[in-house]
Amino acid sequence: MASISDFSGSELELLACLPYKVGVFVSHADDADGEVDDDKEIAALETCIKVIARLHEGKPFTSEVMKQTLAMKTEWPRWAAQSFNAAEDARNASSLLQGRVSEAECKNYRGALMEIASTVAQAYGEFGEFDEEDSSGGIFGGLVGKIAGTLSSLSADDANHPMNVSAAEDSALAELKSALTS
DSSP: OOOGGGSOHHHHHHHHHHHHHHHHHHHHHTOOSSSHHHHHHHHHHHHHHHHHHHHTTTSHHHHHHHHHHHHTGGGHHHHHHTGGGHHHHHHHHHHHHBTTBOHHHHHHHHHHHHHHHHHHHHHHHHHTTSOSBOTTOOBTHHHHHHHHHHHHTOOTTOTTOOOOOOHHHHHHHHHHHHHHHO
16 A cells, blocks of 8 residues: 655645646636636635645545645645646656556545546535525535535546536636546
8 A cells, every 4th residue: 555655755745736727727727807706716726725624634644645635734825826737747747656556546646636626616506596604604604515425425536426517617628637537
């Protein structure tokens, strides 16, 4: 079983930046006027990374990468500025993982990236109606529940992910999927 400690600093940064970069890449693919959609998409992105880290605890490599992404939050502004090259980075990360992690771990990491990208694409349309606070006063309570419920019901290969995305977001998702499988 692979661990993030098996990778150099630059390799680990490539793996850890992608969960955030793919979310920003999809968010920027169809940028509606105003900040409401951006705020909801970025909130969904951070929440999604947290949820995937928790949901994938039985798949330690992916969980470790997601936790590393969260630990490197100070790098997020720099990664956001570099998000235009998310597909190329995804291709490089996929190549990096070949032969260094099991096929199952590689597939799970790629699937987690696509879950993040799909969730962000749906964030404004799908999650826009949910309150951002739950009854206990926690931030993004309704959003966390919706994302966790959606992600836990999807498999990495689910071709029928529920979509409420624009053509531009759909195109960005297809580009990422192609990069991850090439």
